[in-house]
Amino acid sequence: MMRIYSTLLVFLWITSLHGLSLVGLSGKPYSLDTITREGRSFIRPAQVCDFLRFSATTEQNSFTLVSQGDTLLVDGHSGVVSHTGDTLSRARVYVEDSLLFMEARSFFSLLTELTSFYFVFQKDTVLVSREPQLPFYDVSGVVVVDPGHGGRDPGAIGPQGTYEKDVVLSLSKALRDYIESVSHITVYLTREEDVFVPLMDRTAFANEKQADLFLSVHANAALDNKNARGYKLFFLAEAETEMERQVEERENAVIEYETTDANRGVIESILSDMMSTEYQKESQEFTIHSLETLDRSVQSVAPFGNGVGQANFFVLRGAEMPAVLVESAFISHPEEEKILRTSSFYEEFGSALGSAVVSFLEINGSFYE
Numbered sequence: 001m002m003r004i005y006s007t008l009l010v011f012l013w014i015t016s017l018h019g020l021s022l023v024g025l026s027g028k029p030y031s032l033d034t035i036t037r038e039g040r041s042f043i044r045p046a047q048v049c050d051f052l053r054f055s056a057t058t059e060q061n062s063f064t065l066v067s068q069g070d071t072l073l074v075d076g077h078s079g080v081v082s083h084t085g086d087t088l089s090r091a092r093v094y095v096e097d098s099l100l101f102m103e104a105r106s107f108f109s110l111l112t113e114l115t116s117f118y119f120v121f122q123k124d125t126v127l128v129s130r131e132p133q134l135p136f137y138d139v140s141g142v143v144v145v146d147p148g149h150g151g152r153d154p155g156a157i158g159p160q161g162t163y164e165k166d167v168v169l170s171l172s173k174a175l176r177d178y179i180e181s182v183s184h185i186t187v188y189l190t191r192e193e194d195v196f197v198p199l200m201d202r203t204a205f206a207n208e209k210q211a212d213l214f215l216s217v218h219a220n221a222a223l224d225n226k227n228a229r230g231y232k233l234f235f236l237a238e239a240e241t242e243m244e245r246q247v248e249e250r251e252n253a254v255i256e257y258e259t260t261d262a263n264r265g266v267i268e269s270i271l272s273d274m275m276s277t278e279y280q281k282e283s284q285e286f287t288i289h290s291l292e293t294l295d296r297s298v299q300s301v302a303p304f305g306n307g308v309g310q311a312n313f314f315v316l317r318g319a320e321m322p323a324v325l326v327e328s329a330f331i332s333h334p335e336e337e338k339i340l341r342t343s344s345f346y347e348e349f350g351s352a353l354g355s356a357v358v359s360f361l362e363i364n365g366s367f368y369e
């Protein structure tokens, strides 16, 4: 009895934490069967369509939706999503107890495209609307977002004790959520939690995912200048100014957290090697491109935008794609430290940087296509 009771409690806890609700036009929330894998929510397309009274059928692990004369087919084995015969994309799918689950964000973005409704993610709810809430871009590709530091490496620490590793994780998740809700781009994070990730593993992960863009997300600090504030975007090249050298030194200081002397030795020798300039031009282009969007959209710290910089950051070394490091705000500035703790900043900065990512890939296309 006790065992059943505790299982039930765990079940309730999981569903209340990760379960998605669909809020229809009537405003009534409808709780969706949700499973969570690798930090992503999966829902049953059949259940959603049943609730919305869309004409859909589920057969032998495949799901078919007919809307406005178009047919959407999701194959539960391969994850292949086809639209009136043409392969659209490959979605993350699971079949559990003969029920087909599909990654929620990609399913709702497909519904937004195929039906006359709009589906908007707001934390754990999905709002159904007749009005467009966010634009949707028909852009695909892969982006790796790297929340700096983590675990035993706190990164910079603000005057009120805020850790860089915590704020950059929240910001990175907001960035991912924005990009995935307005495009077909897949975003991977190098860490989802407060764990230590060795520097070399971060770009190795991006290379393995064949990412089109690698963004390392940080918060700046100037211990000798309490008035320094604002954001700055860096690409990999020799530092030219004293300020650039300071940021480079601080971000590369992470090396001391690497576990073995051998690791540290390798990192130091790589840092002194010649820098690859293969993606330097694209990386620089991305920083300039993003700056325009950030200067226009990020009101909270916009008047203090510090432009584009260059430095020899270890975390950008070895990336086989355009790679940039974003210093989102100064955690050492009392006001910006406060801003860095707010979800409105994550949403504001995340969506501005996210729209720069989407438009950059829209212009440049995917490197691996």
Ligand SMILES: [Zn+2]
Pocket: 148, 149, 155, 156, 164, 217, 218, 219, 251
């Ligand atoms: Zn950092």
